[in-house]
Amino acid sequence: MEQEFSVETLLQHLGEQEPFPYGSVTPPIVQASLFAARSLRERTARGGLNEAGYVYTRHSNPTVRLAEQKLAALEGTEDALCFGSGMAAIASAILSFATHGAHVICVQTVYPPTQMLLESWLPRYGVQASFVSGECPEEFEQALLPNTRIIYLESPSSLYFRLQDLCAVSALARERGILTMCDNSWATPLFQNPHALGVDIVLHSASKYLGGHSDLLAGVVAGRKEHIEQVAQTRELLGGILDPFGAWLLLRGLRTLPVRMERAHRSGLQVAEWLAAQPQIAKVNHPGLPSHPQHALARRQMRGFSSLFSFETHPIREEQAYTFAERLRLFRFGCSWGGYESLLLGWTQTPPDAHGKASWLFRIYIGLENPDDLIADLHGAIEALTPS
Ligand SMILES: Cc1ncc(COP(=O)(O)O)c(C=O)c1O
Numbered sequence: 001m002e003q004e005f006s007v008e009t010l011l012q013h014l015g016e017q018e019p020f021p022y023g024s025v026t027p028p029i030v031q032a033s034l035f036a037a038r039s040l041r042e043r044t045a046r047g048g049l050n051e052a053g054y055v056y057t058r059h060s061n062p063t064v065r066l067a068e069q070k071l072a073a074l075e076g077t078e079d080a081l082c083f084g085s086g087m088a089a090i091a092s093a094i095l096s097f098a099t100h101g102a103h104v105i106c107v108q109t110v111y112p113p114t115q116m117l118l119e120s121w122l123p124r125y126g127v128q129a130s131f132v133s134g135e136c137p138e139e140f141e142q143a144l145l146p147n148t149r150i151i152y153l154e155s156p157s158s159l160y161f162r163l164q165d166l167c168a169v170s171a172l173a174r175e176r177g178i179l180t181m182c183d184n185s186w187a188t189p190l191f192q193n194p195h196a197l198g199v200d201i202v203l204h205s206a207s208k209y210l211g212g213h214s215d216l217l218a219g220v221v222a223g224r225k226e227h228i229e230q231v232a233q234t235r236e237l238l239g240g241i242l243d244p245f246g247a248w249l250l251l252r253g254l255r256t257l258p259v260r261m262e263r264a265h266r267s268g269l270q271v272a273e274w275l276a277a278q279p280q281i282a283k284v285n286h287p288g289l290p291s292h293p294q295h296a297l298a299r300r301q302m303r304g305f306s307s308l309f310s311f312e313t314h315p316i317r318e319e320q321a322y323t324f325a326e327r328l329r330l331f332r333f334g335c336s337w338g339g340y341e342s343l344l345l346g347w348t349q350t351p352p353d354a355h356g357k358a359s360w361l362f363r364i365y366i367g368l369e370n371p372d373d374l375i376a377d378l379h380g381a382i383e384a385l386t387p388s
Helices: 007-013 040-045 062-075 086-097 112-125 137-143 166-175 225-238 244-255 257-276 295-301 318-327 371-385
Strands: 079-083 103-107 128-132 148-154 179-183 201-205 219-223 281-285 308-313 343-348 360-365
Touching: 007 062, 007 244, 007 257, 062 079, 062 219, 062 244, 079 086, 079 225, 079 244, 086 112, 086 148, 086 179, 086 201, 086 219, 086 225, 103 112, 112 128, 112 148, 128 137, 137 166, 148 166, 166 179, 219 225, 244 257, 257 281, 257 308, 257 371, 318 343, 318 371
Parallel strands: 103 128, 103 148, 148 179, 179 201
Antiparallel strands: 079 219, 201 219, 281 308, 308 360, 343 360
């Protein structure tokens, strides 16, 4: 079925050729911890699995499996696994391949808890990490050590939305037998398929766009069967599988992913272009804008752009940043993204100067509201950011 239909059609039909019980159009939530076999003899012959191929939900579950089939088809990988959060997926993937004595090269602007895992937590188990900006493939080459086992990518990366050349980096890793992993949460499988560009393992926080409704915590690991089997063993031992209801919410979110992403692409660019034209804004970090230093690469390796980006101010007083935020009526202030609601967060980028002024970085997420309303809201508040 994979080759026959487009992604939008596969999302609705893959794994659903047989009607669900009672003709239900939504899949059942198989809320079971245990799957028993009818015969002890058969169970033993099947290596502990029952007649349907299940044993215990920490190992696998039919509702979770349906989500995994759809995600593998979306990412164009042989298989995929769902986890209880993006961090459970990321940690399990890294732990599956980073053995004692291994070295990992990672991108500096990676999602901060991933950086913390590599920098502060894994050294306890004899795994070391180096960090590079990732903006040119040579940096990875220069950071290589004889014991480098993993190159960890996140493109575009968190906060500054910098890219890595996925083709070039995965080619240099492949030549040396190094595994590549890429967090693809920002672009989603609709706008970027790292595996098709040579990356071995694709990771997602499905708590973002894939779930899409700010009501789910989930993660995904996708890749070749041999790698997925190894990660499945880690998942079973660490117990990080997604629960059946979470998988059902993920399946529901995936149904509307193409329409939500089309909207995210358009609305994100519209607001980014408007912000880039405002005198109060020093810089907008959005890979879809021609002003982004890696715009050409972005167009080469992505088919679209999502609606999370950041903008930087000229030096301002702290009070101005808070006044700007307080004047907004349609944005909420929170750390996740990928749902229906627009969000804003802000930080100083530099220590305050002698006049108490600093440049601020705002991360903005454009939700499903009408972008004209969001621009009007920003218009009503942006005066507060005027340098004085
Ligand atoms: C890029 C990126 N990757 C991974 C994660 C972690 O995902 P989760 O919160 O589902 O554990 C996040 C969460 O914000 C993220 O932004």
